[in-house]
Amino acid sequence: MKNANLNIDLEQLIELAKDCKHQLELQVLEKCPFIVQVGELTIATDETGKVVVENVNYPTQFTRKAVDEILKMTFRNGNDDVVKPKIYTRVEWYRERLNKLTETIEFLKSSPSEVI
Numbered sequence: 001m002k003n004a005n006l007n008i009d010l011e012q013l014i015e016l017a018k019d020c021k022h023q024l025e026l027q028v029l030e031k032c033p034f035i036v037q038v039g040e041l042t043i044a045t046d047e048t049g050k051v052v053v054e055n056v057n058y059p060t061q062f063t064r065k066a067v068d069e070i071l072k073m074t075f076r077n078g079n080d081d082v083v084k085p086k087i088y089t090r091v092e093w094y095r096e097r098l099n100k101l102t103e104t105i106e107f108l109k110s111s112p113s114e115v116i
Contacts (some may be wrong), residue, residue, distance in 0.1 A: 020098040032061040035093040
Protein backbone atom coordinates (compact mmCIF):
# COMPACT_ATOMS: atom_id res chain seq x y z
CA MET A 1 0.00 0.00 0.00
CA LYS A 2 2.72 2.47 0.92
CA ASN A 3 4.67 1.67 -2.26
CA ALA A 4 1.57 2.47 -4.34
CA ASN A 5 1.26 5.87 -2.64
CA LEU A 6 4.97 6.50 -3.16
CA ASN A 7 4.62 5.70 -6.87
CA ILE A 8 1.72 8.13 -7.21
CA ASP A 9 3.63 10.86 -5.39
CA LEU A 10 6.69 10.18 -7.53
CA GLU A 11 4.60 10.46 -10.69
CA GLN A 12 3.19 13.75 -9.44
CA LEU A 13 6.69 15.06 -8.73
CA ILE A 14 7.84 14.02 -12.22
CA GLU A 15 4.88 15.87 -13.78
CA LEU A 16 5.63 18.95 -11.67
CA ALA A 17 9.28 18.81 -12.76
CA LYS A 18 8.14 18.68 -16.41
CA ASP A 19 5.95 21.74 -15.80
CA CYS A 20 8.88 23.61 -14.21
CA LYS A 21 11.11 22.70 -17.15
CA HIS A 22 8.45 24.01 -19.52
CA GLN A 23 8.33 27.32 -17.60
CA LEU A 24 12.10 27.62 -17.98
CA GLU A 25 11.87 27.01 -21.73
CA LEU A 26 9.34 29.81 -22.24
CA GLN A 27 11.00 32.85 -23.75
CA VAL A 28 8.70 35.79 -23.03
CA LEU A 29 9.04 39.43 -22.20
CA GLU A 30 7.39 40.06 -18.87
CA LYS A 31 6.02 43.19 -17.30
CA CYS A 32 5.89 41.40 -13.92
CA PRO A 33 9.02 39.23 -13.78
CA PHE A 34 9.56 38.88 -10.02
CA ILE A 35 8.49 36.20 -7.55
CA VAL A 36 8.74 36.90 -3.82
CA GLN A 37 9.31 33.98 -1.47
CA VAL A 38 9.12 34.00 2.34
CA GLY A 39 10.52 30.79 3.77
CA GLU A 40 9.14 28.07 1.50
CA LEU A 41 5.97 30.01 0.67
CA THR A 42 5.42 32.56 -2.07
CA ILE A 43 3.69 35.90 -1.83
CA ALA A 44 0.42 36.55 -3.62
CA THR A 45 -2.54 38.88 -3.27
CA ASP A 46 -6.08 37.80 -2.53
CA GLU A 47 -9.20 39.10 -4.29
CA THR A 48 -9.19 42.23 -2.10
CA GLY A 49 -5.54 43.03 -2.88
CA LYS A 50 -4.28 41.94 0.55
CA VAL A 51 -0.84 40.30 0.56
CA VAL A 52 -0.95 36.61 1.51
CA VAL A 53 1.57 33.77 1.62
CA GLU A 54 0.78 30.54 -0.18
CA ASN A 55 2.18 27.22 -1.31
CA VAL A 56 1.56 26.97 -5.05
CA ASN A 57 3.19 25.52 -8.14
CA TYR A 58 2.65 28.68 -10.19
CA PRO A 59 3.35 31.69 -7.98
CA THR A 60 2.13 35.24 -8.50
CA GLN A 61 4.59 37.48 -10.30
CA PHE A 62 5.11 41.15 -9.44
CA THR A 63 6.56 44.34 -10.88
CA ARG A 64 9.62 45.95 -9.29
CA LYS A 65 7.37 48.61 -7.75
CA ALA A 66 5.17 45.94 -6.12
CA VAL A 67 8.27 44.10 -4.87
CA ASP A 68 9.53 47.30 -3.25
CA GLU A 69 6.19 47.66 -1.43
CA ILE A 70 6.27 44.02 -0.30
CA LEU A 71 9.80 44.47 1.07
CA LYS A 72 8.49 47.19 3.41
CA MET A 73 6.31 44.57 5.15
CA THR A 74 7.35 42.34 8.05
CA PHE A 75 6.84 38.59 7.80
CA ARG A 76 7.12 36.22 10.75
CA ASN A 77 7.36 32.45 11.04
CA GLY A 78 5.59 30.20 13.55
CA ASN A 79 8.18 31.08 16.21
CA ASP A 80 7.46 34.79 15.69
CA ASP A 81 10.94 35.29 14.16
CA VAL A 82 11.21 37.80 11.35
CA VAL A 83 11.70 36.14 7.95
CA LYS A 84 13.25 38.24 5.20
CA PRO A 85 11.66 37.79 1.75
CA LYS A 86 13.78 36.55 -1.14
CA ILE A 87 13.28 38.03 -4.59
CA TYR A 88 13.64 35.86 -7.68
CA THR A 89 13.09 36.34 -11.36
CA ARG A 90 10.65 33.83 -12.82
CA VAL A 91 13.50 31.87 -14.41
CA GLU A 92 15.55 31.77 -11.20
CA TRP A 93 12.57 30.58 -9.14
CA TYR A 94 11.60 27.81 -11.55
CA ARG A 95 15.24 26.73 -11.97
CA GLU A 96 15.67 26.40 -8.19
CA ARG A 97 12.35 24.55 -7.92
CA LEU A 98 13.33 22.20 -10.76
CA ASN A 99 16.68 21.47 -9.09
CA LYS A 100 14.94 20.58 -5.79
CA LEU A 101 12.40 18.40 -7.59
CA THR A 102 15.10 16.62 -9.59
CA GLU A 103 17.10 15.86 -6.44
CA THR A 104 13.99 14.55 -4.69
CA ILE A 105 12.98 12.40 -7.67
CA GLU A 106 16.47 10.91 -7.96
CA PHE A 107 16.50 10.13 -4.24
CA LEU A 108 13.08 8.48 -4.32
CA LYS A 109 13.99 6.40 -7.39
CA SER A 110 17.27 5.23 -5.90
CA SER A 111 15.97 4.20 -2.46
CA PRO A 112 12.19 4.00 -2.23
CA SER A 113 12.20 1.37 0.51
CA GLU A 114 14.23 3.64 2.83
CA VAL A 115 11.80 6.55 2.45
CA ILE A 116 8.77 4.64 3.73
